[in-house]
Amino acid sequence: MIQVKNLVFQYPKNDGPTLKGLSFEIDKGEIFGFLGPSGAGKSTAQKVLYKIYYDYQGSVRVDGKSLHDWDKHYFEKIGVGFELPNHYLKLTGRENLDLFATFYPNGKKRNVDALFEMVDLESDIDKAVETYSKGMKMRLNFIRAIQHDPDILFFDEPTTGLDPVNAHKIKQHILNLKAKGKTIFVTTHSMETADQICDRVSFIVDGELVVTDTPKNLKSKHGKKAVKIELANEQSKEFPLKSLGENADFLSFIKQGEVRRIHTLEASLEEVFIQVTGKSLKS
Numbered sequence: 669m670i671q672v673k674n675l676v677f678q679y680p681k682n683d684g685p686t687l688k689g690l691s692f693e694i695d696k697g698e699i700f701g702f703l704g705p706s707g708a709g710k711s712t713a714q715k716v717l718y719k720i721y722y723d724y725q726g727s728v729r730v731d732g733k734s735l736h737d738w739d740k741h742y743f744e745k746i747g748v749g750f751e752l753p754n755h756y757l758k759l760t761g762r763e764n765l766d767l768f769a770t771f772y773p774n775g776k777k778r779n780v781d782a783l784f785e786m787v788d789l790e791s792d793i794d795k796a797v798e799t800y801s802k803g804m805k806m807r808l809n810f811i812r813a814i815q816h817d818p819d820i821l822f823f824d825e826p827t828t829g830l831d832p833v834n835a836h837k838i839k840q841h842i843l844n845l846k847a848k849g850k851t852i853f854v855t856t857h858s859m860e861t862a863d864q865i866c867d868r869v870s871f872i873v874d875g876e877l878v879v880t881d882t883p884k885n886l887k888s889k890h891g892k893k894a895v896k897i898e899l900a901n902e903q904s905k906e907f908p909l910k911s912l913g914e915n916a917d918f919l920s921f922i923k924q925g926e927v928r929r930i931h932t933l934e935a936s937l938e939e940v941f942i943q944v945t946g947k948s949l950k951s
């Protein structure tokens with residue numbers, strides 16, 4: 669669906685490039701994530717992909733066609749949840765959505781009330797957006813991105829500024845969009861979000877991709893292939909996963925007392941990020 673090869677991009681006033689040769693592919697129906705610290709180039713890469721910045725080097729192809737060859741129909745094909753919600757503050761939520769809908773004359777007829785209900789904004793639909801909180805603006809941003817039912821969705825930090833309940837709902841909506849066959853590219857510096865929703869992630873640091881893989885592979889490759897057993901009597905012991913069922917020590921250990929906890933010692937995505945890149949996600 670999306671193929672990016674050796675993408676280099678430099679802001680005109682900067683001394684060097686911000687994106688230093690990115691290569692990645694996103695399959696149809698996949699949720700792909702860029703995970704990296706602030707300033708890594710996540711938003712810049714997305715802006716190239718949604719045709720805000722034209723002057724890049726390398727190749728970006730969407731549906732087999734170079735981004736340079738796509739005309740305005742490209743904007744009907746994509747939906748963009750910008751990093752910073754840019755709404756018309758004096759207009760109501762509904763007016764904001766209606767205004768953006770005029771950009772998509774061929775878009776499918778959408779049910780505005782259902783969209784506002786999706787993100788629990790149904791009672792705020794006719795209020796001026798200047799009265800919305802940050803999280804409410806983010807939720808409006810989300811439904812604005814999906815309202816014309818595009819095939820490809822870009823979400824730049826979709827859960828930033830949301831409380832855990834709303835963040836959970838947005839993640840669930842993103843998974844539902846995937847279930848409908850949408851292709852989704854998210855950026856985040858939340859390893860939790862990446863872990864929960866992404867089929868594959870790329871770690872991006874200083875404009876370069878360090879590794880691309882599924883969260884599951886990344887965690888199991890970099891963690892210990894072992895299980896830790898904790899008994900109610902405070903005793904705990906680690907055993908290798910290999911041939912666990914035939915491991916006599918393991919079998920006798922779990923019979924020694926009541927088992928309180930069993931957990932595999934795979935690394936968290938954040939630990940993998942630090943191991944692989946030598947950087948913290950919080951920088």
Ligand SMILES: Nc1ncnc2c1ncn2[C@@H]1O[C@H](COP(=O)(O)OP(=O)(O)OP(=O)(O)O)[C@@H](O)[C@H]1O
Pocket residue numbers: 679681682686704705706707708709710711712713751857
């Ligand atoms: N308009 C601009 N002009 C010049 N430099 C810019 C511009 N926008 C971003 N940059 C620089 O490009 C680099 C990457 O910025 P970008 O916004 O892509 O990072 P990011 O990974 O999205 O970070 P964050 O997690 O904070 O959103 C930063 O060093 C930033 O200062």
Ligand SMILES: [Mg+2]
Pocket residue numbers: 710711712751824
């Ligand atoms: Mg950003």
